[in-house]
Amino acid sequence: MDALVWDQVVTLHGRVENELAKALQRRHGIGLSEFRALCRLSHADDGELRMQELADLIGLNQSSVSRLVARLETAGFTRRDLCANDRRGVYTVITDEGRAAVENASPTYYETLSRSLDDASSDPRVSGLVAALRTDVPVG
DSSP: OOOHHHHHHHHHHHHHHHHHHHHHHHHHOOOOHHHHHHHHHHHSSSGGGHHHHHHHHOOOOOOHHHHHHHHHHHTSSEEEESSSOOOOOEEEEEEEHHHHHHHEEEEHHHHHHHHHHHHTTTTTTTHHHHHHHHHTTOOO
């Protein structure tokens, strides 16, 4: 991947992330990181992940994921649990309220993602990248 393609990725990513974050906050009162964490938890075995694993899956550091999980707990979307085999291991577990939040916000996420990519496809700076993403054609 060359620098031009990377610049396209960064431009497109920033644009789409901004639109997703605004739509989720406006319509559902949750942030993009919160939504992504809840999605990961909803697909995990038993609806739980170790804190570090969740951090790795959504691209946050340990400190940021701790604050994120605290917000999710305050909202009633998750709870913490200790690992039965290793009492030092901390898990975050999705609640029924968290599953409902994912179910309610998912249509907004996917509609906004699709609309954002549609809008970006008319921008010559990123249109080739959008086309490649939608057809699995190698970029560059």
